[in-house]
Amino acid sequence: MSRIFNPALILVLLCGAAFGLATVVQPRAQTWDKRGNSANVLNLVLGDSRRLFANHFFVKADVSFHSGYYPSIFDQAKPSKDSRHMTSEEGSSEAEEHERKMNFLGSPRDWVEAFGRHFFITKHTHLESGNEREILPWLKLSAELDPQRIDTYIVASYWLRNRLGKLSEAEQFLREGLRNNPKSYELLYEMGCLYKENYHDQVRARHVWELALRRWHEQELDKKDPDLIGLEKIVIHLARLEEDSANWDRAITYLEEALKSSPNPDLLRQQIADLKAKHAGKTSQDGPRDE
Amino acid sequence: MNTVCALASVVIKELYRRKDFYVLFVMTALITLIMGSVTFFNDPKIARYLKEICLLLVWVSGLVIAIGTTARQIPAERENRTIFPLLAKPVTRGQVVIGKFAGCWFACGLALVIFYLFFGVISGTREGKWPLVQYFQAFWLQYAMVGVVVALVLLGSVLFAAPSSNATICFIVVVGILLLGRHLNQVALNQTEPLRTMVYAIYFLIPHLEWYDVRDFVIYDQGTIGWIDCFLATLYAAVYVALLLFATWLAFRRKPLNV
Numbered sequence: 010m011s012r013i014f015n016p017a018l019i020l021v022l023l024c025g026a027a028f029g030l031a032t033v034v035q036p037r038a039q040t041w042d043k044r045g046n047s048a049n050v051l052n053l054v055l056g057d058s059r060r061l062f063a064n065h066f067f068v069k070a071d072v073s074f075h076s077g078y079y080p081s082i083f084d085q086a087k088p089s090k091d092s093r094h095m096t097s098e099e100g101s102s103e104a105e106e107h108e109r110k111m112n113f114l115g116s117p118r119d120w121v122e123a124f125g126r127h128f129f130i131t132k133h134t135h136l137e138s139g140n141e142r143e144i145l146p147w148l149k150l151s152a153e154l155d156p157q158r159i160d161t162y163i164v165a166s167y168w169l170r171n172r173l174g175k176l177s178e179a180e181q182f183l184r185e186g187l188r189n190n191p192k193s194y195e196l197l198y199e200m201g202c203l204y205k206e207n208y209h210d211q212v213r214a215r216h217v218w219e220l221a222l223r224r225w226h227e228q229e230l231d232k233k234d235p236d237l238i239g240l241e242k243i244v245i246h247l248a249r250l251e252e253d254s255a256n257w258d259r260a261i262t263y264l265e266e267a268l269k270s271s272p273n274p275d276l277l278r279q280q281i282a283d284l285k286a287k288h289a290g291k292t293s294q295d296g297p298r299d300e
Numbered sequence: 301m302n303t304v305c306a307l308a309s310v311v312i313k314e315l316y317r318r319k320d321f322y323v324l325f326v327m328t329a330l331i332t333l334i335m336g337s338v339t340f341f342n343d344p345k346i347a348r349y350l351k352e353i354c355l356l357l358v359w360v361s362g363l364v365i366a367i368g369t370t371a372r373q374i375p376a377e378r379e380n381r382t383i384f385p386l387l388a389k390p391v392t393r394g395q396v397v398i399g400k401f402a403g404c405w406f407a408c409g410l411a412l413v414i415f416y417l418f419f420g421v422i423s424g425t426r427e428g429k430w431p432l433v434q435y436f437q438a439f440w441l442q443y444a445m446v447g448v449v450v451a452l453v454l455l456g457s458v459l460f461a462a463p464s465s466n467a468t469i470c471f472i473v474v475v476g477i478l479l480l481g482r483h484l485n486q487v488a489l490n491q492t493e494p495l496r497t498m499v500y501a502i503y504f505l506i507p508h509l510e511w512y513d514v515r516d517f518v519i520y521d522q523g524t525i526g527w528i529d530c531f532l533a534t535l536y537a538a539v540y541v542a543l544l545l546f547a548t549w550l551a552f553r554r555k556p557l558n559v
Contacts, residue, residue, distance in 0.1 A: 064376075073348060073349075073520075074357065076520035077522065083487065118486075118489075121503065124511070126442075127511075127512050127529040128510075128511040128513070128525060128529070129482075129516060130516050130517070130520065131506045132522075140342075142343050142346050143347075143348040143349070144351040145341050145343065145346060146338075147349065149341070165341075178342060256501070274346060
């Protein structure tokens with residue numbers, strides 16, 4: 010009897026059972042969560058909690074962008090959930106709204122608070138003159154931890170291509186984003202902006218934006234609350250591109266599509282009328298020549 | 301004064317004989333150097349993330365050294381029964397308290413000087429800038445805060461039964477003040493009476509250690525703090541140190557020394 014329950018044999022049996030189970034379970038476990046496929050060590054160690062850390066690092070980038078001036082969870086003005094203020098231009102409506110939201114300190118309630126304000130940053134500033142680079146490590150870390158967070162790629166690409174002149178790095182990072190999120194119309198839109206505004210490659214920009222529009226239709230059209238701002242950005246850029254190429258009909262079609270989502274439809278109607286007039290003028294000029 | 305200095309020198313010797321400081325310093329240096337070796341988007345000028353990580357490690361290490369060193373001072377003397385020959389010198393209990401405080405505070409100061417030298421070298425070589433006044437203010441304010449922490453832990457060491465429980469409680473209290481101290485008045489305003497008055501009372505009673513955390517000024521290059529504000533903050537810390545040491549002496553004065 011004691012020979013049957015030899016500890017060494019039991020150990021070998023347990024090892025065999027563990028190995029057998031591992032070969033059965035491991036391939037199945039890989040398909041349970043598509044986000045868990047990455048071989049990244051951080052993902053392996055942190056599991057799903059990495060998304061929390063990714064969010065923390067994204068906020069950290071925002072804090073860094075404001076040089077430490079940032080509302081805490083106790084401040085009444087909650088930090089904005091979206092990241093549009095991080096990519097908005099001075100004087101834009103997003104920037105003005107952000108400026109209003111960031112005025113969260115108010116007057117001090119007591120002497121402790123009044124004196125304490127000498128020891129933390131109380132001035133709302135944004136990074137400038139190349140210092141914008143300081144937000145990049147946090148964005149990179151955030152993307153490593155949650156590759157499905159689209160905002161991270163867009164914000165990083167915006168600063169890389171517009172302020173830091175690092176076009177190839179921006180393209181590389183956007184491609185990384187697209188590898189992780191192949192159906193993202195936001196990333197395709199951003200990629201189109203890179204081609205159009207930085208590389209001045211209208212053909213590639215058009216292709217990418219057209220693909221972005223297709224993706225938008227596939228994903229958003231049937232939604233109860235579709236991303237109309239995203240649609241407007243894509244079609245307006247496509248319309249401008251077609252206008253530059255004197256493809257009036259297509260430009261008018263895109264502007265008409267933008268009408269569905271625009272908060273300022275009168276302006277768009279005026280632009281459509283102008284384009285139609287241009288088109289008519291062009292046709293009448295071409296007419297006698299053809300004759 | 302000589303007695304206090306002699307007691308303090310023993311504590312300082314203990315710090316460099318123990319391994320705590322070396323382990324924490326090597327860990328801080330290693331993590332900082334590894335993070336510094338990473339290049340993001342081919343831009344070697346990015347430095348603030350490194351300053352942030354390094355200063356965070358300096359703060360954590362500073363607190364661990366301060367609390368760890370102080371928590372075992374008086375209990376160790378009692379356990380080893382070395383307190384009896386010490387008090388027979390003759391050394392008064394008040395001198396023991398002040399000597400232990402001075403020793404722990406100076407020892408933490410020495411450790412902080414080394415940490416800040418390392419931080420300064422790393423930050424300066426990376427950024428090419430040497431804002432020494434900023435570094436000095438950050439060091440000095442942290443050092444003043446460590447003084448309050450040391451006095452608080454010393455009081456804990458005569459109130460609580462074991463150094464481990466004292467260290468844990470003090471660590472939670474200090475981290476709690478650092479994280480929430482600034483916002484307690486806002487929290488109080490959202491409560492109903494009598495909780496509001498109680499929270500507000502706590503807000504005014506606690507030492508506001510968060511004032512001394514001026515890492516953001518260093519990390520984001522936001523200039524220096526006014527010298528008058530630094531002086532007033534130092535004075536505020538000195539008042540709390542005096543109060544806590546007095547309370548320690550009151551508790552220690554009548555405490556039986558047998559374990």
